[in-house]
Amino acid sequence: xxxxxxxxxxxxxxxxxxxxxxxxxxxxxxHIGGSMSVVELLAVLYGKVMNIDPKNPKWExxxxxxxxxxxxxxxxxxxxxxxxxxxxxxxxxxxxxxxxLPSHCDRTMTPGxxxxxxxxxxxxxxxxxxxxxxxxxxxxxxxxxxxxxxxxNEGQCWEAFMFAAHHKVDNLICFVDNNKKQLDDYVxxxxxxxxxxxxxxxxxxxxxxxxxxxxxxxxDAITKAKSVKGKPSVIVLDTIKGxxxxxxxxxxxxxxxxFGEAEHKEAEKMIRILEERxxx
Amino acid sequence: MTDKIKIAKAHVPEAKEMRxxxxxxxxxxxxxxxxxxxxxxxxxxCIGMGDFIKKYxxxxxxxxxxxxxxxxxxxxxxxxxxxxxxxxxxxxxxxRSFDQVFLSCGYTKSNVRIIGSDPGVTAMYNGGTHMPFxxxxxxxxxxxxxxxDPSDSTMLKNLMIQMAxxxxxxxxxxxxxxxxxxxxxxxxxxxxxxxxxxEGKDATIIAQGVVMVPNAIKAAEILAEEGxxxxxxxxxxxxxxxxxxxxxxxxxxxxxxxxxxxxVINGLASATAEVIVESDYPVPMGKVGVMDRYGxxxxxxxxxKEYGLTAEDIVAEVKRTIQRK
Numbered sequence: 001x002x003x004x005x006x007x008x009x010x011x012x013x014x015x016x017x018x019x020x021x022x023x024x025x026x027x028x029x030x031h032i033g034g035s036m037s038v039v040e041l042l043a044v045l046y047g048k049v050m051n052i053d054p055k056n057p058k059w060e061x062x063x064x065x066x067x068x069x070x071x072x073x074x075x076x077x078x079x080x081x082x083x084x085x086x087x088x089x090x091x092x093x094x095x096x097x098x099x100x101l102p103s104h105c106d107r108t109m110t111p112g113x114x115x116x117x118x119x120x121x122x123x124x125x126x127x128x129x130x131x132x133x134x135x136x137x138x139x140x141x142x143x144x145x146x147x148x149x150x151x152x153n154e155g156q157c158w159e160a161f162m163f164a165a166h167h168k169v170d171n172l173i174c175f176v177d178n179n180k181k182q183l184d185d186y187v188x189x190x191x192x193x194x195x196x197x198x199x200x201x202x203x204x205x206x207x208x209x210x211x212x213x214x215x216x217x218x219x220d221a222i223t224k225a226k227s228v229k230g231k232p233s234v235i236v237l238d239t240i241k242g243x244x245x246x247x248x249x250x251x252x253x254x255x256x257x258x259f260g261e262a263e264h265k266e267a268e269k270m271i272r273i274l275e276e277r278x279x280x
Numbered sequence: 281m282t283d284k285i286k287i288a289k290a291h292v293p294e295a296k297e298m299r300x301x302x303x304x305x306x307x308x309x310x311x312x313x314x315x316x317x318x319x320x321x322x323x324x325x326c327i328g329m330g331d332f333i334k335k336y337x338x339x340x341x342x343x344x345x346x347x348x349x350x351x352x353x354x355x356x357x358x359x360x361x362x363x364x365x366x367x368x369x370x371x372x373x374x375x376r377s378f379d380q381v382f383l384s385c386g387y388t389k390s391n392v393r394i395i396g397s398d399p400g401v402t403a404m405y406n407g408g409t410h411m412p413f414x415x416x417x418x419x420x421x422x423x424x425x426x427x428x429d430p431s432d433s434t435m436l437k438n439l440m441i442q443m444a445x446x447x448x449x450x451x452x453x454x455x456x457x458x459x460x461x462x463x464x465x466x467x468x469x470x471x472x473x474x475x476x477x478x479e480g481k482d483a484t485i486i487a488q489g490v491v492m493v494p495n496a497i498k499a500a501e502i503l504a505e506e507g508x509x510x511x512x513x514x515x516x517x518x519x520x521x522x523x524x525x526x527x528x529x530x531x532x533x534x535x536x537x538x539x540x541x542x543x544v545i546n547g548l549a550s551a552t553a554e555v556i557v558e559s560d561y562p563v564p565m566g567k568v569g570v571m572d573r574y575g576x577x578x579x580x581x582x583x584x585k586e587y588g589l590t591a592e593d594i595v596a597e598v599k600r601t602i603q604r605k
Contacts, residue, residue, distance in 0.1 A: 060360075107359075108389050115359060116388040119379055125349045126384055129356015136317070136338065136362070156380070159349035167341070 001216045005048065009215040011278065012082070013043035017244050018274040019078035023094045025259060025267040030094065031103065033241035033254035034148060035075035037179040037212065038067075041237060042079045044218045045144055054084040057111045063141050064130050066115040068123025069148035069177060070104035071256075077101050077110065085112035121154030123147070124174075128164045131172040142226070145174040150182025153191050158203070164232045165204030173225050174205075174234040177212065179241035183255040200234045212237030213244065245270055286464035287477055290497050294433055298455040298490070299397070301433035303328040305440045306365060310336050313444060319354050319366040321347045326456065327367050327397055347372045351380035351392070358391040363444060369403070370396030370412035370453060374419055385449050386422045392449050393440075394419075399429065399453040399489055400541030401583035403575060411575025417546030419451035420519050426471060427518040429453045431493035432462040435516060438469050446471075453489060460494040462514070472517045474525040480511035483598050484529035485537050488515050488548050491589060492539040492568070498591035499539075503598060510598060521551045523559075530561035535601045537566040539594050544569035566601035568594050 001009075017039045024030035046052070050063040067076050074094060081088045086100075093099045100109045104118030115130065117123040123145060131143040147157060164172060176196050180187055187193050197207040206228040210217040218237065225233030241255070242248030247266035251257060259267065310316040310332065318332060319341045333340045341357075343350040347368055354364040367373070373396035374381065385392045396415050398404075403411040419427045426448060430436040436454060443450050462477070469475065474486075477493070478500050487496035493514050500510040511533055513525055530536055536556060540548035549567035556565055570587045584590055 108387075115356070116383070119383045122352050122380060122384045125352020125380070126356035126359065126388075128349075129353035130359050131356075132341065132353065133317075133357040133360035133362045137360070156348045156352070159343075159346040160352065163343055163346060163349055163353070166344075 001219055006216055009043050009047045012047040013040050013215060014274055014277050015082055016042055016075060016078045018271060018278070019082065019088070019091055020075045021245060021267055021271060021274070023074045023078065023091045025264065025271070026092045027094050029256065029258040030074055031071035031256045032245070032248050033181065033257070034069055034177065034179065035072045036245050036248060037177050037239040037241050037243045038072050038146060039075055039244060040213050040215050041146065041175055041177070041218055042075055044215050044222070046079045046083055048219060049222055050144070051141065054112065057085060061139055061141055064114040064127070064143040065146070066117065066123040066127035066130065066143065067105050067146045068117050068127070069120065069146060069151050070117030070123070072146070073101070073103055073105045076105055076113070080110070080112040120148070120151040121156035124157045124160035128160055128169055128172060131169045132167065135169070135171055141171065143172045145172060147174060147176055148182070149176055149178045149180065149187050149193060149196070150190070152176065152193065153182070161200065161203045161205065168230050169232045170229050172232045173222060174232065176234060176236045177239055178236050179239040179243070181241040181255070196236045204231055206231050206233040207236065208234070209236040209238065212239035284468040285475055286467055288461045288464050290501070291494065292461045294458045294461045296433060297458050298433045298436060299328040301437050302395070302440070302454055303332055305437045306332050307335060309440065309444045310339060313363065315361055315363045316444060317341065317357055317362045317364050319343060319350050319364055321345055321350050321368040321372065323368055327395070327454070347377040348380045351377045351394070352384040354392045355384040355388055355390040359388070363391060365393045365395055367395040367397065369398050369410055370415040371410060374412065374415040374451065378418055382422050386425060390449060391447050393443055394449070394451045395454055396451065397454045397456050399455060400570070401491060401575070401580060401587060401589065402455050402457070404580055404583065405577050407577035408575040413543040413570045413573070413575060415451070415453070416518050416542050420546060420551065422449070424448060425519065426450045428471070428516060429489040429518060430516055431488070431490055431514050432459040434463040434465050434467055435469055438467065439471065442471060455490045459490040462493055469516070472520045472522060474522040475514040475516070476511065476525070477514055478510070478512040480509040481533055482509045483535035483537060483602050484511040484513060484533045485539055485594060485598065486513050486515050486526065486529070486548065486552050487539040488518065489541050491541040491584065495589065495591045496539050496594055499594035499598065502591060502595050508598065508602070515548065518548060518551055521555060523555050526552055526555045527559040527561060530556055530559055530563045534563050534605050536563060537568065537594065537598050537601050540569040541589060542569055543572055545572055564601050564604035566597040568597050
């Protein structure tokens, strides 16, 4: 990746992080931890990789994105608004009565959302259906799937992964947001994960592991994954829950945070830092 | 009765098994529309999809024993314009994968046809684990879901042809074996409109499905011999239910008896009662169906008797209900 593209994607990630933080601060609560941990991934997908047309969200030949960890909605909405799917001001309507931006991604409400998610595990199967349908129609587009490491507790995920390998769904790339935490505790304290790349490889997948805050590494892994035919690919992202926002990273229970006075102050500070970073 | 529907001679078994008609119709639909696809959870042979697989191998997705995944894959296929028919046994199509049906298919406003085979007691020797007395109830509570229990293969075929062209989610019960012939071939049905199989003035039997529609006809014949005149409605659409036909029956006959191969809770009895109590004709209502019990193994005859689903059970319930007028 050239320096210019790297700079562009890092800047885009900062913009997504800033807008996501503003959304949740404005609302006063929200799924901040798992939204922040996928920011760099979203920057790479929406900033470089995905073939999309914000003016035509239903374009049939587009690349599809299924964010199965649907509670990352705030970060996805920030990406969509920054890409021009809807006005940036709409981000402040997150979860307000009658909103088009609900906690969890909803394809019937939000332009640019390709699949409704929220009941964990289900986006695995729906994304595979989308990829298979596109294959049947001989489209050469890709479907991208984002799952959480905690989400992989769900048995349906492993049904879907088995099925995808069997059906050689090689137009699907799955990302595991391995932020090490689920709602209650560390993933390994709830249901030990062991090593995701090994598990996926044992299921017949092409598997990679990269640092999830490194746009270049994520992009390189996607390029490698695309060169592999005959099997689906997974890229396990080594991330931090609350990534890039220290006061969130340092909060243990950061799956969904309620902002009190202290959090509002921290968020204001962080917003200034991110804005300054964008001014450079 | 509309002139598009012709009632067949009563008590004659159909020559073809219902699954044969299902699979032949799937091929016909696939021939006409390249978006038709089939999914199954390791029961393709049970529902007779061999010829479909031979002709359209790339359009049959056998998910293996993965009902939850199958419903999600079906929803995903429909998101890119495919028209999926996803089959497994009734309890696994509904109870086992309820959240996937509710959210991945329902809440996403997808376009999936869910086919549940072996309705109620017809699961016979597969027993209580495989015997759906709750499938219709579960599907009825999924918003906007169309819920169908065709009473013979002529109806099944006609409904499948219609479903191929209507956007939305459907649940359809399908018997694998031969049904009793109710309708002459070529009959055309309207989803949401009950069929008046027999006219009557003393009571109305609201019947549904391959077991209870023939038994309702038999019951009406027995009652006729005793001088009791009974209307028989085939309410094959549980949802949206035919409010008009039920209200008219209450008004005209003054007594309603439901007959279903399903738990009386949240199926046809409940749906009919909801219509009646809200109508201007809150008449006495009786119900024949499974009285909040689990299934068990047995022959069809044994199970029909065991769960009180015989023509004689219907006759007795009609008489009890008429006395309450």
